[in-house]
Amino acid sequence: MTRSFMKCDKCGGLAVIGMPEHRLNLCADHFLEWVPTMVQRTIERHALLTPQERVLVAVSGGKDSLSLWDILTRLGYQTAGVYINLGITHEGYSDVSEERARAFADAHGLALQVIHLRETYGQGIPELTAARRRDRPCSLCGQVKRHLMNRAAYEGGYAAIATGHNLDDEAAILLQNTLHWQAHYLRRQAPLLPEAHPRLARKVKPLVYLYEREVAAYALVRGLDFVEDECPYAVDAKTIFYKGLLNQLEERSRGAKQAFYREFLRAKEEGLFGADPDAVTSAEEYATCARCGQPTMAGELCAFCRLWEERP
C-alpha cells in the first residue's frame, strides 16, 4: 500500500496531522500554532477567562490537562496548577502522575499545589471506596476532586478552575445525559459553569472543541511528558463505552461528534431547554459546613466532610 505524504496547508511542508473534520493538514510548527488559536477562540466565544484573572488548572498529569496548562500559559493567562494525589496505587498511578505534573511545573517555572488525599485525610480513594462500601470509586472520586478543587481555588483567590475536558469527553457525557434525558445535567452542561457562591469558583473547559486525538497530537508534538495510562478504575467505565459508540458515528459521518456537541450548545442557546427552574442556586441558599467552611446543601457537615466521619 502506498502511503502518500500530506502537505501542510499553510506552508507546504510535511504535515504531521490531518484533520479532515476541519479540512486541514498541518506541519508541526503550524499545528502548535493552530491549537492555541482554537483555544483562544473558545475562551473568547464563551467568555471563559480574561488575562487579568488568575486561573487554577486542574492537573492530572495526563495529556489533556498538561496540554491545557501549556496552552493557557503560552496564551498569556495567569495560571497555577493543582494536583490531587488520590492515592491510587495500582502500578503507581497517582505517584507517577504527580511526578509528571511536578516535572511540567518545574520545567516551566509554574506554581503547583499538591494535595495528598491519604496524607491529609488518612485514606486514599481505594480505602475510601471500601469504607463507604461503594462498588466503584468514580462518583466518590468526582465528589472528592470537586470539593478539594473548589477549596483550593477559594483559598488561593483564583477566579476560575480550568479542566482539560476535550470534545470526545464532552460528547460522551452529553450522550450519557441524553440517553437518560437528565434535564438538570443537560441544562448545566456547557464550556462555562458560572460561580454559584464566592467559595464555588467558575468552572471552564477551554479544550471542548478539540478532538481527543488533536489534544493527544498536541501533547506529543509539543514533547510534553504525560501519563499515558487511563485511571485504572476507568477501564470499563461507561464513558469509554459511549466514546466507542460516538467513534462509530464519527467514522460513518465525519464531523458528527463535533456536530452533536456544537448543535447541542446552539439548540440550548436558542432556548430548546427553556428556563431551568433549578438553574440558579443563589449563594444565600447554601449553608456553611461546620468543619471546612465550604457551602453545602447537605446539613451541618458538607458531603466531603461527612465522608471521613465514622459510619453510623
Next chain:
Amino acid sequence: MTRSFMKCDKCGGLAVIGMPEHRLNLCADHFLEWVPTMVQRTIERHALLTPQERVLVAVSGGKDSLSLWDILTRLGYQTAGVYINLGITHEGYSDVSEERARAFADAHGLALQVIHLRETYGQGIPELTAARRRDRPCSLCGQVKRHLMNRAAYEGGYAAIATGHNLDDEAAILLQNTLHWQAHYLRRQAPLLPEAHPRLARKVKPLVYLYEREVAAYALVRGLDFVEDECPYAVDAKTIFYKGLLNQLEERSRGAKQAFYREFLRAKEEGLFGADPDAVTSAEEYATCARCGQPTMAGELCAFCRLWEERP
C-alpha cells in the same frame, strides 16, 4: 451447551419468548394475550383512539403494520387499511407487499384501500426519484406517503391514521433527532401527533412501547403472512445504523433502549423542551392546494402536486 427451557410466567407451560426487559417469559397463548394488553395500555395512556372512532391503518405488508392491524381489530377498534403501492419493482417488492396486505384483509373481512402510485400518477418511486434528480428516494417517498395517507383519511372520514412504528423505530428516530438537536422534531416526536387541520388527520403509533423483536414474535406466533424483506432502498439507510448503535447499548444495559424513549417522553411532559414557538400551526395558516384541495404551506400547489409538474 445445555439449552434450558423457559417456563411461561403465567401458566408454567413452555415459553416461546423471554423478555428480560419486562422480566417476563410467556407461552404462545399468553404472549398473544399480553401484546394487545400492552397496546391497549398505550392507547389509553396517550389517548390515541376511542372505540367510537374509525381508524385508518397504514399497511405496508410488513410485520409491524399487519400486527398493528390485527391487534387493533382484536381490541375492537373500527379499522380499515390503506396500502400505497409505491411501484418499487426490485424483487417485486411493492407487488408482493400488496398481495400480503390484501390477503390479510380478505382473511379477516376487513376493508383495504389500495392506491397505486404509478397507475394513478404515472410514475412510481424509482422514476420519480430519477426525475427529481434525488440521490435517495427516502424523503421523497415519505412525502408521497404522508400526502396520500392524509387524503385517504380525509376522504374516507377517518379520525386517525395509525402506523406500525415500534420501539426500535422510535428510538432510532429519536437518536437521529438528538444527534442533530433538531428542536422542531424533538418537540413533535410522540405517540400522538394531533390533527393540525380537518384534512390532516391525527397520527397515532400504538406499538411504540413494543420492541421490534416482540412485534416480530407476535406476527410469527399469530401466523401472519408478512413480507420479510426491508424496502430495498432502506438497506444502508441511516436508521439501520442508528438501530445498530442502540442494539449495542441495549446489549450492554438491558432496557436502555426503552429507557431512552420513555425518559424522553417523561422529560418532555415535565417541560424539558419548554413551549414550541412553532408547535401549533392553526388551520387558518394553511393555503389550499389548487389541484388536490389539501392544505399546503408551499404556495398555489402543494408539494405533492408539484412533484408531478414538469421541472422548470
